[in-house]
Amino acid sequence: MSKLVHTGVVVIGTGFSGMGMAIQLRKQGREDFVVLEKAKDFGGTWRDNSYPGCACDIQSHMYSFSFEPKADWSRAFAPQPEIYEYMRGVAAKWDLARNTVFGAEVAGARWDEEENRWYVATTTGDTYVAQYLISGIGALHLPQVPHLNGIENFQGKAFHSARWDHDYDLAGKRVAVIGTGASAIQFVPRIAKDVARLTLFQRTPPWVMPKPDHAMPEWSKSAFAKVPGAFRGYRHFLYWLNEVRAVGFNGNLGVLKAASRLAAWNIKRSVRDPELVAKLTPDYVMGCKRVLISNDYYPTFRRDNVALDTSGVAEVKANSIVTNDGQEIEVDAIIYGTGFQVIDAMQHLDVVGRDGVQLGKLWQENGVNTYNGINVAGFPNLFFLLGPNTGLGHNSVVFMIEAQLNYIREAMKLAERHNVEAIDVRPGAQEQFNIEIQRKLREGVWTQGGCKSWYLDAQGVNRTLWPGFTWKYWLKTRKVDGSDFELITRSRSPQPAGATT
Template identity: 55%
Template sequence: MGGEVHRCRVLVIGTGFSGLGTAIQLRKRGRDDFILLEKAREVGGTWRENTYPGCACDVPSHLYSFSFEPNSDWTQMWSGQEEIFDYLHGLADKYDLRRNIHFGRTMTGGYWDAERQRWHIDTESGDEYVAQFVVSGIGALHIPNVPDLPGADTFAGTAFHSAQWNHDYDLRGKKVAVIGTGASAVQFIPEIVGDVAELQLYQRTPPWVIPRLNVGIPPKARRLFGRVPLTRRMLRAVVYWLHESLALGFNGHPRLMRPIEKLARKNLNKTVTDPVLRRKLTPSYSIGCKRILGSGDYYPALISRKSEVITEGIAEVRPHSIVAGDGTEREVDAIIYGTGFHVTDGFESVDLTGVDGRHLAEEWKEHGIRTHLGITVAGYPNAFFLLGPNTGLGHNSVVFMIESQIRYVLRLMDLVDRRGADSAVVRPTVQSSFNTDIQQKLAKGVWSSGGCVSWYLDSHGVNRTIWPGSTVRYWRQTRSVDPADFEFTPG
């Protein structure tokens, strides 16, 4: 039985930073002809989904927030999940966005109607959405990556991914296997090690971990930020430029990263005195090749008598145990996957049909993910991606990138209106030139030359995730729209 048909000018997919930021800017422009689709029953995106113990942002809060919606009341320099979720929740309320949100709607695909110059988007509920513009705010970190381990389906204990934390399961006194050593694992391992009977950490590649002491922001400082906004803006600026200074090191000047690598190595050597464990935890690649992590309690958690770091891989999962690559079998009550997300292949799951029946997922799978500025795609008019391919960062706040993208998208929409057109689509030559340029720049970066394999790379070993260079350069490239980059279809 078919669902309802909903019509709007702008359809926004997702209610994380990207989706809510777009809706806020539309509302600030006095527009109400938009709908947000949200698969869940609440806003928040990543910060709604990830509720594991210790979940926090690794970018300081005053930078990991909208410049047009500052928050003077962050209680810590690096805020936890609950505080960031409350920030997003508050924005939805402040701008009365809930009346524009259709909760419990999961997009399954869509097609471009060239005759009527409209997108038709389908959902699992059977409802159809017809819109002039579609803005994808789903991001990259939303599909948990659970590895296909031999025998995993026979495991009789409890198993879950860190992004789907089972809060009903009591870890106290249990033998727990953690698979993966990414950002999530580095945060939740110190939180659970005190409760478990055993912690078995199955590590493929050790991360670089720099020491971090998360300081609280005193009430006096928070009051000052609220009463004298200039002080808050100054703090944000200082944090921004400190992070931005790393851009050169990431992009072809590895010598500039040596002080950070020295700091990380000193942190490891000072904390881990056991030479065998220290060797296991020492990365063999250049710092920055994989995501740099910050923690003051990760290494102390691993030197606990309860902890064991296993680097021989996993040969097999059995109903009550895991067999490592060297044949050692260890009893296990629970398995926690700290294995990150489907990133590049997550983009490939976007099932859109553009002009002349072109399928975006098939094109990206066959030829690689290609866009212009990570936002628009040749052959797919009026479709925009926020925090799309090659706009992720390893050194600064992605919220800065999202703001730049929102501004660009809204200016392109305005340009379509001013020209009396119905649609705009980026020219293939412009997209090709952009991708050639960024891939040449990425080839010089630490992600390509640092000696590691990371989730930044697609199945062909091509970096389709990271923006090469400074965020200032991206801001400059997106601050205005060049009409010559697009083909317009009259209304």
């Protein structure tokens, strides 16, 4: 039987964002919150993505909560199982299961203007009523599966990398991999040595740099655990090492062109066939698409059982793929390494705000616009974690999440100080924020680098990345500017943030 549950805060998702928010609420002494998770465990994308070779491309010590340090990471760049176990351990330490409902997928949310409350419906039929709604769903949770002509006739196995079928034995199979994104460059080298034949279908080649990965020495683990300030000092070093890369992404194309030459050399030293080198070398400036890191991706093409196809898929038959240049390749399995629905996922959110405005429809018509990547005008007490225009191409998104956790905490305090039930960002403040970041994004490599990427929407506007240094975002979100918000009382009358109620 479905039920109606009243609480103070509803948090959606148990990835780094949702877990971090739940921990911050508990630190404040709040127990009036519920975390809704569609799966059966914590972990978010690190729970879902378990394909062979899955690992982080940001250093382990940066890709973890600053308030929950882990001194004994096994490698500089942690593999998926270790990150997953870290997250489960953090959840257990803070007893987050006590406030989490698993198997509760959110179907939609509606703001009630009479009650000043969010009504959050789940696919189980239960409804949660809360003052605050915080989305920690992230951008990498809905697999992007392209439609291949004739795929319904395929009699083999087909799955996306984020839904890896571990029960299907690839040994001795003829495998087609569609896509050359971040996931594919990790799992292709791992499965290539087991399969009979692997054909990689590439539409656009990525820039792939060497991965400075190594096992963490025991002395460093000991120092991080026992020497005061050692871990934090190393984390600061990694932060600034990564932060420097933003210089190139934000308009200094000369730096990126120089890096592109280094990456091109990396291809030539790894692949001996000149024709193959040409196919693997991008024709756009590095950084225009996501820069990938790997030490074994390019060498994989030296294997006799690995082939690269750049003509594309014309048709899928019962046991084969026909390419656009007329080849017919027999395959037993098709694996999609085609990433996730990022912008589309945002535009299809079933969230209804003030005056019955649907968020998905609003974003479809006007583009995905927010204030600080966190708030949306007309949707009081709704907060996004790692929302639009807060993704990164150069540093750890966990840093951005922690900045947002602080911001949401301060926003709640703003409402408490003024004894109001809701705050809603002013449209003018949101518009000014978007004007500023889009101006910066137009000057960056994502727009000027000569490519199309999943960072951009259908109109070619970057709705994904933060355009600049992360320390600037940290400064911007340290305090909440009350003048940018309307304060809403039970009478539904908005108040200026400086007013008393």
